[in-house]
Amino acid sequence: MxxxxxxxxxxxxxxxxxxxxxxxxxxxxxxxxxxxxxxxxxxxxxxxxxxxILDPKIKELIYIAIDASITHLYEHGLRFHIQNAFKYGATKEEIMEVYELTSALGIHTCMVGVPILLDELEKSGVKADQILSEKQMK
Structure with missing residues (x-):
């Protein structure tokens, strides 16, 4: 257009x-x-x-975290900010660490959702010990 x-x-x-x-x-x-x-x-x-006071490289790493986060997932921006981060001296290890930190956002789905699921299952008559193994109950 x-x-x-x-x-x-x-x-x-x-x-x-x-x-x-x-x-x-x-x-x-x-x-x-x-x-x-x-x-x-x-x-x-x-x-x-x-x-x-943040260096441009750090700003780009923050943009990478935002674009890679589960609540945003913006591939075009992610590619762009990775290129910029490299231009400012970032390493692949630094970018991987950003991914690792950002990926923790997704685990909140389980941290919030699993207890609710177990509660709702119990309300419907399914006991936690019927669906969880002995190891999971510890």
Whole structure:
């Protein structure tokens, strides 16, 4: 889809690219549909890059954690931020550690869900000792 953008939208696109270091086609639609919201997002999202004490590599590792998290799972962003992290000196081991830390988010499904499942099973007449092995009951 080839969308026409205004001069102001082109300025915002250039500013985003300059301040964030990249542009994705994903942003085109948002920029065109709601220029004011896009500008507010631009101001908000560039704050960590304009000030702060974290190294760019650490910021990219945080973006990797966000894009890899079970609540986000954004492959395009993940690929982009891995490339940036490498440019800033990250190692594959550091990225794997981010994955390992982020993967712990998914375990919360079990931590919350399993006790509820056991409770509901017991309410329906199935005792935990009927569904869990002796080892699991310890």
């Amino acid at each position: 080839n969308l026409q953008i205004s001069e102001r939208q082109m300025e915002l696109k250039e500013q985003f690219t300059e301040e964030r270091g990249y542009w994705s086609k994903f942003w085109d639609g948002l920029l065109i549909l709601d220029e004011e919201f896009f500008e507010a997002y631009l101001k908000f999202s560039t704050v960590p890059w304009k000030k702060g």
